[in-house]
Amino acid sequence: MHELTIATSLVELACDHAARNGGGRVARVDIRLGVLCGIARSLYFCWGPASRGTLCQGANLHIEEVPLTVKCAHCDAVKTPRALHNFRCPDCGRPTPKVVTGREMQLAAIELADHRERLLA
Amino acid sequence: MCAVCGCGAEEVRIEGALAPVPAHPAAGHHHHHHLSHDAPPQPTRPIHFPGTDGGDRLVRIEQDILSKNQAFAEENRARLAGHGILALNLMSSPGAGKTTLLVKTIEALKGEAPIMVVEGDQESSNDAERIRATGAPAVQINTGRGCHLDAHMVGQAMTSLPLADRALLFIENIGNLVCPSGFDLGEGRKVVILSVTEGDDKPVKYPDMFAAADLLLVSKLDLLPHVDFDVAACVERARSVNPGLEVLTLSARSGEGMLAWLDWIRDAR
Numbered sequence: 001m002h003e004l005t006i007a008t009s010l011v012e013l014a015c016d017h018a019a020r021n022g023g024g025r026v027a028r029v030d031i032r033l034g035v036l037c038g039i040a041r042s043l044y045f046c047w048g049p050a051s052r053g054t055l056c057q058g059a060n061l062h063i064e065e066v067p068l069t070v071k072c073a074h075c076d077a078v079k080t081p082r083a084l085h086n087f088r089c090p091d092c093g094r095p096t097p098k099v100v101t102g103r104e105m106q107l108a109a110i111e112l113a114d115h116r117e118r119l120l121a
Numbered sequence: 122m123c124a125v126c127g128c129g130a131e132e133v134r135i136e137g138a139l140a141p142v143p144a145h146p147a148a149g150h151h152h153h154h155h156l157s158h159d160a161p162p163q164p165t166r167p168i169h170f171p172g173t174d175g176g177d178r179l180v181r182i183e184q185d186i187l188s189k190n191q192a193f194a195e196e197n198r199a200r201l202a203g204h205g206i207l208a209l210n211l212m213s214s215p216g217a218g219k220t221t222l223l224v225k226t227i228e229a230l231k232g233e234a235p236i237m238v239v240e241g242d243q244e245s246s247n248d249a250e251r252i253r254a255t256g257a258p259a260v261q262i263n264t265g266r267g268c269h270l271d272a273h274m275v276g277q278a279m280t281s282l283p284l285a286d287r288a289l290l291f292i293e294n295i296g297n298l299v300c301p302s303g304f305d306l307g308e309g310r311k312v313v314i315l316s317v318t319e320g321d322d323k324p325v326k327y328p329d330m331f332a333a334a335d336l337l338l339v340s341k342l343d344l345l346p347h348v349d350f351d352v353a354a355c356v357e358r359a360r361s362v363n364p365g366l367e368v369l370t371l372s373a374r375s376g377e378g379m380l381a382w383l384d385w386i387r388d389a390r
Contacts, residue, residue, distance in 0.1 A: 002268055002300035010186045021180050031186065036329070085328040085362050095364035105186045112178045 003039045006105070007046035011056050014110050018055045021112060026059040028111035034066045034102040035084060059110075068102035133267065135278055136246050137260040190304055193272035197279065197307025201290065207390045208290040210308035212330060214323075215296030217316040218340045220248045222373040223291055227255045229383055234390070235288040239278045241270040241295045248293065258282055269300035272307055289386065298327040302334075310389055316341040317348050321355035328362040335367065336385065342372040 010031065018026050033040050040063050047061045072079050072089035078100050082090050089096050185191060201208050211219050220240075227236050238259040240248040249261035260278040262270060275292060282290070292308060294301040302311075313334040315323055318341060324331040331337065337359050339352060356368050369385060371378030 002303060005267075005269075005271075005300075006186055009189065013182075013184060013186060013188070017180055017182055021178075085325065085332075087362060087364070095360075097364045107182045107184050107186055109179055109181045109183075112180060 003042040004046045004050060006039065007043055007050035010043075010107060011051045011054055013107050014059075015055045017107075017110055018112060024055070025113040026056045026110050027113040028060045028062055029056060030062045030064065030108040030110070032064045032066055032104045032106045032108050034104040035068050036099070036102045037105055040065060064108070066101050066104045069100045070096040071098040071100050072096045073098070133265060133274060134263040135260060135274070135281070136263065137249060137258075137281060187304070190272050193276050194305040194307040197272055197276045200276075200279065200284070201307060201309070204284050204286050204288065206284060206286075206288045206290050207310075207386070208292060208306075208308040209386070209389075210292045210294060210301075210306050210311045211314060212294045212298075212301045212311065212334070213296060213314035213316075213340075214298045214319060217296070217314045217319065218373055219293050219296070219314055220251055222314065222338070222340060222371075223293060224251060224255055225373045225376075225379065226291075226383070226386070227252070227257050229379065230289065230386065231256065233387075235283070235285040237282045237284075237288055237290050239270075239275055239282070239290065239292045241274075241293055243267070243295065264295060268295060268297050269304050270294050270306060271304050275306045287390070289390070298323065298330045302330040302332075310335040312336045312338060314338045314340050315355070317345050317350040317352075319350075321351045322358060324355060324359035324362060331359045331366065332362045334363065337366055337368045338382065339368065339370040340373065342370050342377055343375040344372075 010029070014026055014029050018024060033043070043063065044061060051057050051059060067080065068084060069078050069080055070087060070089070072092065072094065073096070074092050074094045075089055079089050079091065079096065081087060081096070087096050088094065211223070213219050223238065227238075230236060236257045238249070238252045238257055240246075240252060240259055240261045241264060242248055242261070243264055243266065245263070246261040249259040252259035260281050262274050262278055264270065264274070270292065279290075292306055311334045313330050313336070315337060317339060337356070339355065345352070352370060359366050359368065367385070369378060369381050371382050373379065
Protein backbone atom coordinates (compact mmCIF):
# COMPACT_ATOMS: atom_id res chain seq x y z
CA MET A 1 0.00 0.00 0.00
CA HIS A 2 2.71 2.53 0.77
CA GLU A 3 3.89 2.42 -2.85
CA LEU A 4 0.67 4.26 -3.61
CA THR A 5 1.54 6.88 -0.97
CA ILE A 6 4.92 7.30 -2.59
CA ALA A 7 3.42 7.41 -6.09
CA THR A 8 0.91 10.07 -5.07
CA SER A 9 3.64 12.07 -3.26
CA LEU A 10 5.69 11.90 -6.43
CA VAL A 11 2.77 13.02 -8.59
CA GLU A 12 2.08 15.92 -6.25
CA LEU A 13 5.70 17.02 -6.21
CA ALA A 14 6.07 16.75 -10.00
CA CYS A 15 2.79 18.66 -10.54
CA ASP A 16 3.96 21.40 -8.15
CA HIS A 17 7.11 21.86 -10.21
CA ALA A 18 5.17 21.73 -13.49
CA ALA A 19 2.80 24.41 -12.17
CA ARG A 20 5.74 26.58 -11.13
CA ASN A 21 7.25 26.19 -14.59
CA GLY A 22 4.32 27.25 -16.71
CA GLY A 23 1.57 24.81 -15.76
CA GLY A 24 2.00 22.57 -18.77
CA ARG A 25 1.63 18.84 -19.11
CA VAL A 26 4.47 16.64 -17.88
CA ALA A 27 5.88 14.31 -20.54
CA ARG A 28 8.42 12.43 -18.45
CA VAL A 29 9.34 12.05 -14.80
CA ASP A 30 12.86 10.93 -13.89
CA ILE A 31 13.35 9.46 -10.46
CA ARG A 32 16.19 7.81 -8.63
CA LEU A 33 15.39 4.81 -6.45
CA GLY A 34 17.84 2.99 -4.23
CA VAL A 35 17.63 -0.81 -4.47
CA LEU A 36 16.86 -1.00 -0.75
CA CYS A 37 13.53 0.75 -1.40
CA GLY A 38 12.49 -2.33 -3.37
CA ILE A 39 9.45 -0.68 -4.86
CA ALA A 40 10.38 -0.01 -8.49
CA ARG A 41 8.02 -2.59 -9.97
CA SER A 42 5.05 -1.64 -7.83
CA LEU A 43 5.71 2.05 -8.39
CA TYR A 44 5.30 1.53 -12.14
CA PHE A 45 2.06 -0.24 -11.35
CA CYS A 46 0.77 2.63 -9.19
CA TRP A 47 1.93 5.40 -11.48
CA GLY A 48 -1.05 5.32 -13.87
CA PRO A 49 -3.81 5.48 -11.25
CA ALA A 50 -1.91 7.98 -9.09
CA SER A 51 -1.34 10.39 -11.98
CA ARG A 52 -4.80 10.16 -13.53
CA GLY A 53 -6.44 13.56 -13.87
CA THR A 54 -3.25 15.48 -13.08
CA LEU A 55 -0.59 17.25 -15.15
CA CYS A 56 1.36 13.98 -14.94
CA GLN A 57 -1.30 11.88 -16.61
CA GLY A 58 0.28 10.00 -19.49
CA ALA A 59 3.80 10.94 -18.49
CA ASN A 60 6.50 8.29 -18.76
CA LEU A 61 7.98 7.29 -15.45
CA HIS A 62 11.69 6.71 -15.80
CA ILE A 63 13.36 5.00 -12.85
CA GLU A 64 17.09 4.95 -12.38
CA GLU A 65 17.94 2.23 -9.90
CA VAL A 66 20.80 3.13 -7.56
CA PRO A 67 22.93 0.18 -6.41
CA LEU A 68 23.81 -0.53 -2.79
CA THR A 69 27.19 0.65 -1.59
CA VAL A 70 28.42 0.83 1.98
CA LYS A 71 31.34 2.46 3.75
CA CYS A 72 33.69 0.05 5.46
CA ALA A 73 35.38 1.93 8.28
CA HIS A 74 38.08 -0.72 8.63
CA CYS A 75 39.11 -0.76 4.93
CA ASP A 76 38.35 2.99 4.72
CA ALA A 77 36.66 2.41 1.36
CA VAL A 78 33.25 2.28 -0.28
CA LYS A 79 32.27 -1.34 -1.01
CA THR A 80 29.46 -3.28 -2.62
CA PRO A 81 28.04 -5.92 -0.24
CA ARG A 82 27.53 -9.46 -1.55
CA ALA A 83 23.77 -9.23 -1.11
CA LEU A 84 21.11 -6.72 -0.19
CA HIS A 85 20.75 -6.42 3.56
CA ASN A 86 24.05 -8.19 4.11
CA PHE A 87 25.71 -5.19 5.66
CA ARG A 88 29.19 -6.63 5.88
CA CYS A 89 32.31 -5.68 4.03
CA PRO A 90 32.80 -8.22 1.21
CA ASP A 91 36.56 -8.10 1.80
CA CYS A 92 37.16 -7.97 5.54
CA GLY A 93 33.77 -9.26 6.76
CA ARG A 94 33.24 -6.51 9.32
CA PRO A 95 29.81 -4.91 9.83
CA THR A 96 29.23 -1.90 7.59
CA PRO A 97 26.10 -0.14 8.84
CA LYS A 98 26.87 3.06 6.94
CA VAL A 99 24.91 2.97 3.67
CA VAL A 100 26.41 5.30 1.08
CA THR A 101 23.94 4.68 -1.75
CA GLY A 102 20.87 2.48 -2.07
CA ARG A 103 18.24 4.27 0.03
CA GLU A 104 17.57 7.16 -2.38
CA MET A 105 14.02 8.09 -3.27
CA GLN A 106 14.38 11.30 -5.26
CA LEU A 107 12.62 13.18 -7.98
CA ALA A 108 15.52 14.04 -10.29
CA ALA A 109 13.83 15.95 -13.11
CA ILE A 110 10.65 16.42 -15.08
CA GLU A 111 10.31 17.01 -18.78
CA LEU A 112 7.55 19.40 -19.73
CA ALA A 113 5.62 18.69 -22.90
CA ASP A 114 5.91 21.02 -25.89
CA HIS A 115 3.93 24.14 -25.07
CA ARG A 116 2.66 24.32 -28.65
CA GLU A 117 0.81 21.10 -27.96
CA ARG A 118 -1.33 23.08 -25.55
CA LEU A 119 -1.87 25.89 -28.00
CA LEU A 120 -3.21 23.39 -30.51
CA ALA A 121 -5.30 21.52 -27.98
CA MET B 122 -14.56 8.86 -1.87
CA CYS B 123 -11.71 8.99 -4.31
CA ALA B 124 -11.89 6.10 -6.76
CA VAL B 125 -8.14 6.11 -7.23
CA CYS B 126 -6.88 5.36 -3.76
CA GLY B 127 -10.01 5.12 -1.66
CA CYS B 128 -9.15 8.20 0.36
CA GLY B 129 -11.78 10.74 1.16
CA ALA B 130 -12.69 13.36 3.71
CA GLU B 131 -14.08 10.63 5.92
CA GLU B 132 -11.23 8.23 5.40
CA VAL B 133 -8.60 9.40 7.89
CA ARG B 134 -10.29 10.02 11.20
CA ILE B 135 -8.74 11.44 14.30
CA GLU B 136 -10.94 10.55 17.20
CA GLY B 137 -10.54 12.36 20.48
CA ALA B 138 -9.54 15.52 18.67
CA LEU B 139 -10.75 18.83 20.04
CA ALA B 140 -11.92 19.99 16.63
CA PRO B 141 -12.76 18.18 13.41
CA VAL B 142 -9.61 17.57 11.45
CA PRO B 143 -9.71 17.71 7.68
CA ALA B 144 -8.11 14.65 6.16
CA HIS B 145 -6.95 16.68 3.20
CA PRO B 146 -5.75 20.00 4.49
CA ALA B 147 -5.27 22.99 2.30
CA ALA B 148 -1.60 22.85 3.22
CA GLY B 149 -1.45 20.15 0.62
CA HIS B 150 -0.18 17.26 2.63
CA HIS B 151 -2.18 14.61 0.90
CA HIS B 152 -0.61 13.29 -2.13
CA HIS B 153 -2.76 14.19 -5.02
CA HIS B 154 -4.94 17.01 -6.08
CA HIS B 155 -8.51 16.14 -5.38
CA LEU B 156 -9.91 18.96 -7.39
CA SER B 157 -8.20 17.52 -10.39
CA HIS B 158 -9.65 14.05 -10.11
CA ASP B 159 -12.47 14.70 -12.51
CA ALA B 160 -10.98 17.23 -14.85
CA PRO B 161 -7.35 18.04 -15.53
CA PRO B 162 -6.41 21.59 -14.52
CA GLN B 163 -6.62 23.88 -17.51
CA PRO B 164 -3.88 26.42 -18.11
CA THR B 165 -5.49 29.83 -18.25
CA ARG B 166 -3.36 31.04 -21.14
CA PRO B 167 -0.56 29.71 -23.29
CA ILE B 168 2.85 30.45 -21.87
CA HIS B 169 5.96 31.05 -23.88
CA PHE B 170 9.16 29.63 -22.51
CA PRO B 171 12.00 32.00 -23.41
CA GLY B 172 14.97 30.23 -24.87
CA THR B 173 13.02 27.27 -26.15
CA ASP B 174 12.01 26.62 -29.70
CA GLY B 175 8.93 24.65 -28.83
CA GLY B 176 10.71 21.44 -27.87
CA ASP B 177 10.20 19.57 -24.62
CA ARG B 178 11.84 21.21 -21.66
CA LEU B 179 13.73 19.47 -18.89
CA VAL B 180 13.43 20.85 -15.36
CA ARG B 181 16.04 19.60 -12.87
CA ILE B 182 14.56 19.11 -9.44
CA GLU B 183 16.63 16.80 -7.17
CA GLN B 184 14.22 16.59 -4.26
CA ASP B 185 13.27 13.72 -1.95
CA ILE B 186 9.92 12.25 -2.90
CA LEU B 187 8.82 12.17 0.73
CA SER B 188 10.11 15.69 1.41
CA LYS B 189 6.65 16.87 2.50
CA ASN B 190 6.42 14.16 5.12
CA GLN B 191 9.93 15.09 6.20
CA ALA B 192 8.94 18.75 6.60
CA PHE B 193 5.96 17.80 8.78
CA ALA B 194 8.21 15.46 10.79
CA GLU B 195 10.70 18.26 11.46
CA GLU B 196 7.83 20.51 12.53
CA ASN B 197 6.65 17.84 15.00
CA ARG B 198 10.21 17.33 16.24
CA ALA B 199 10.63 21.05 16.90
CA ARG B 200 7.31 21.25 18.78
CA LEU B 201 8.28 18.25 20.92
CA ALA B 202 11.74 19.65 21.59
CA GLY B 203 10.18 22.95 22.67
CA HIS B 204 8.48 21.06 25.50
CA GLY B 205 11.36 18.66 26.17
CA ILE B 206 9.06 15.77 25.29
CA LEU B 207 10.44 12.35 24.41
CA ALA B 208 8.36 10.71 21.66
CA LEU B 209 8.70 7.00 20.97
CA ASN B 210 7.37 5.48 17.75
CA LEU B 211 6.31 1.91 18.58
CA MET B 212 6.14 -0.40 15.59
CA SER B 213 5.43 -4.10 15.18
CA SER B 214 3.29 -6.55 13.27
CA PRO B 215 -0.35 -6.82 14.43
CA GLY B 216 -0.68 -8.75 17.67
CA ALA B 217 2.89 -8.37 18.95
CA GLY B 218 1.55 -6.82 22.14
CA LYS B 219 2.14 -3.11 21.62
CA THR B 220 -0.98 -1.98 23.45
CA THR B 221 -0.58 -4.36 26.38
CA LEU B 222 3.04 -3.25 26.78
CA LEU B 223 1.94 0.36 26.59
CA VAL B 224 -0.73 -0.08 29.26
CA LYS B 225 1.80 -1.69 31.64
CA THR B 226 4.40 0.96 30.84
CA ILE B 227 1.98 3.80 31.54
CA GLU B 228 0.93 2.22 34.83
CA ALA B 229 4.59 2.00 35.87
CA LEU B 230 5.63 5.50 34.78
CA LYS B 231 2.57 7.66 35.30
CA GLY B 232 3.87 8.90 38.65
CA GLU B 233 7.11 10.11 37.05
CA ALA B 234 6.00 12.05 33.99
CA PRO B 235 2.90 13.21 32.15
CA ILE B 236 2.16 10.56 29.51
CA MET B 237 0.24 10.95 26.25
CA VAL B 238 -0.55 8.46 23.53
CA VAL B 239 -1.31 8.61 19.83
CA GLU B 240 -2.93 5.37 18.70
CA GLY B 241 -2.88 4.34 15.05
CA ASP B 242 -5.16 1.67 13.63
CA GLN B 243 -6.96 1.23 10.36
CA GLU B 244 -10.29 1.04 12.17
CA SER B 245 -11.80 1.16 15.68
CA SER B 246 -10.93 3.11 18.79
CA ASN B 247 -10.47 0.00 20.96
CA ASP B 248 -6.84 0.77 21.67
CA ALA B 249 -7.38 4.40 22.63
CA GLU B 250 -10.08 3.25 25.05
CA ARG B 251 -7.68 0.74 26.62
CA ILE B 252 -5.12 3.54 27.06
CA ARG B 253 -7.66 6.01 28.47
CA ALA B 254 -8.60 3.42 31.09
CA THR B 255 -5.10 4.01 32.56
CA GLY B 256 -5.90 7.72 32.92
CA ALA B 257 -3.53 8.85 30.15
CA PRO B 258 -4.93 11.06 27.38
CA ALA B 259 -5.06 9.25 24.05
CA VAL B 260 -5.98 10.27 20.52
CA GLN B 261 -7.00 7.59 18.06
CA ILE B 262 -6.06 7.95 14.40
CA ASN B 263 -7.93 5.69 12.01
CA THR B 264 -6.16 5.53 8.68
CA GLY B 265 -8.89 3.69 6.80
CA ARG B 266 -6.99 1.85 4.11
CA GLY B 267 -3.67 3.50 5.01
CA CYS B 268 -0.94 1.13 6.12
CA HIS B 269 1.16 3.52 8.20
CA LEU B 270 1.02 6.75 10.18
CA ASP B 271 2.60 9.78 8.55
CA ALA B 272 4.00 12.92 10.14
CA HIS B 273 1.04 15.07 9.20
CA MET B 274 -1.48 12.77 10.93
CA VAL B 275 0.67 12.74 14.06
CA GLY B 276 1.04 16.54 14.00
CA GLN B 277 -2.74 16.90 13.80
CA ALA B 278 -3.20 14.43 16.66
CA MET B 279 -0.64 16.32 18.77
CA THR B 280 -2.73 19.48 18.57
CA SER B 281 -5.40 17.62 20.56
CA LEU B 282 -3.07 16.51 23.33
CA PRO B 283 -2.02 18.52 26.37
CA LEU B 284 1.66 18.86 25.48
CA ALA B 285 3.13 19.18 28.96
CA ASP B 286 6.79 19.92 29.55
CA ARG B 287 9.03 16.86 29.98
CA ALA B 288 6.15 14.57 29.04
CA LEU B 289 6.37 11.18 27.36
CA LEU B 290 4.56 10.70 24.06
CA PHE B 291 4.00 7.16 22.85
CA ILE B 292 2.98 6.78 19.22
CA GLU B 293 1.56 3.33 18.52
CA ASN B 294 1.91 2.83 14.78
CA ILE B 295 -0.27 0.69 12.54
CA GLY B 296 0.49 -3.01 13.02
CA ASN B 297 2.73 -3.61 10.02
CA LEU B 298 6.40 -4.59 9.80
CA VAL B 299 6.91 -2.94 6.42
CA CYS B 300 5.50 0.50 5.62
CA PRO B 301 5.80 2.38 8.95
CA SER B 302 9.58 2.04 8.80
CA GLY B 303 9.79 4.50 5.90
CA PHE B 304 7.96 7.42 7.50
CA ASP B 305 9.63 9.75 9.97
CA LEU B 306 7.00 11.03 12.40
CA GLY B 307 9.28 13.44 14.25
CA GLU B 308 9.80 10.93 17.06
CA GLY B 309 12.90 10.81 19.25
CA ARG B 310 13.41 7.04 18.95
CA LYS B 311 11.95 4.19 16.97
CA VAL B 312 11.18 1.00 18.86
CA VAL B 313 10.33 -2.25 17.08
CA ILE B 314 8.55 -4.94 19.06
CA LEU B 315 8.84 -8.57 17.97
CA SER B 316 7.01 -11.25 19.93
CA VAL B 317 8.48 -14.71 20.34
CA THR B 318 5.44 -16.23 18.63
CA GLU B 319 6.40 -14.58 15.34
CA GLY B 320 9.64 -16.37 14.44
CA ASP B 321 13.25 -15.42 14.96
CA ASP B 322 13.93 -14.83 11.25
CA LYS B 323 11.70 -11.74 10.98
CA PRO B 324 14.66 -9.32 11.09
CA VAL B 325 16.02 -10.71 7.81
CA LYS B 326 12.56 -11.04 6.24
CA TYR B 327 11.60 -7.44 7.04
CA PRO B 328 15.03 -5.82 7.23
CA ASP B 329 13.95 -2.21 6.69
CA MET B 330 12.04 -2.14 9.95
CA PHE B 331 14.95 -3.52 11.95
CA ALA B 332 17.43 -1.28 10.14
CA ALA B 333 15.36 1.80 11.02
CA ALA B 334 14.84 0.98 14.70
CA ASP B 335 16.89 2.21 17.66
CA LEU B 336 15.64 -0.50 20.01
CA LEU B 337 14.34 -4.03 19.51
CA LEU B 338 12.02 -5.32 22.22
CA VAL B 339 11.57 -9.09 22.08
CA SER B 340 8.19 -9.47 23.73
CA LYS B 341 5.97 -12.24 25.16
CA LEU B 342 9.00 -13.81 26.81
CA ASP B 343 6.64 -15.82 29.05
CA LEU B 344 5.68 -17.86 25.97
CA LEU B 345 9.29 -18.76 25.09
CA PRO B 346 9.12 -22.30 26.56
CA HIS B 347 6.23 -23.10 24.21
CA VAL B 348 7.69 -21.92 20.91
CA ASP B 349 10.78 -22.55 18.77
CA PHE B 350 12.17 -19.05 19.02
CA ASP B 351 15.92 -18.63 19.35
CA VAL B 352 16.50 -15.27 21.03
CA ALA B 353 20.24 -15.25 20.34
CA ALA B 354 19.72 -16.06 16.65
CA CYS B 355 17.06 -13.36 16.38
CA VAL B 356 19.38 -10.76 17.92
CA GLU B 357 22.24 -11.81 15.65
CA ARG B 358 20.01 -11.48 12.57
CA ALA B 359 18.69 -8.12 13.70
CA ARG B 360 22.23 -6.85 14.22
CA SER B 361 23.26 -8.12 10.80
CA VAL B 362 20.97 -5.45 9.33
CA ASN B 363 21.57 -2.91 12.11
CA PRO B 364 24.82 -3.45 14.04
CA GLY B 365 24.05 -0.61 16.48
CA LEU B 366 20.59 -1.91 17.45
CA GLU B 367 19.89 -2.06 21.18
CA VAL B 368 17.95 -5.13 22.32
CA LEU B 369 15.82 -5.88 25.39
CA THR B 370 13.68 -8.92 26.15
CA LEU B 371 10.53 -8.73 28.23
CA SER B 372 7.07 -9.96 29.03
CA ALA B 373 4.44 -7.35 29.75
CA ARG B 374 2.26 -10.11 31.14
CA SER B 375 4.71 -11.59 33.69
CA GLY B 376 6.64 -8.39 34.23
CA GLU B 377 9.98 -10.05 33.39
CA GLY B 378 12.36 -7.54 31.80
CA MET B 379 10.04 -4.59 32.38
CA LEU B 380 12.46 -2.79 34.70
CA ALA B 381 15.17 -2.65 32.03
CA TRP B 382 12.66 -1.24 29.51
CA LEU B 383 11.52 1.41 31.98
CA ASP B 384 15.14 2.33 32.66
CA TRP B 385 15.78 2.58 28.90
CA ILE B 386 12.92 5.11 28.65
CA ARG B 387 14.26 7.05 31.66
CA ASP B 388 17.72 7.20 30.07
CA ALA B 389 16.28 8.28 26.72
CA ARG B 390 14.56 11.24 28.41
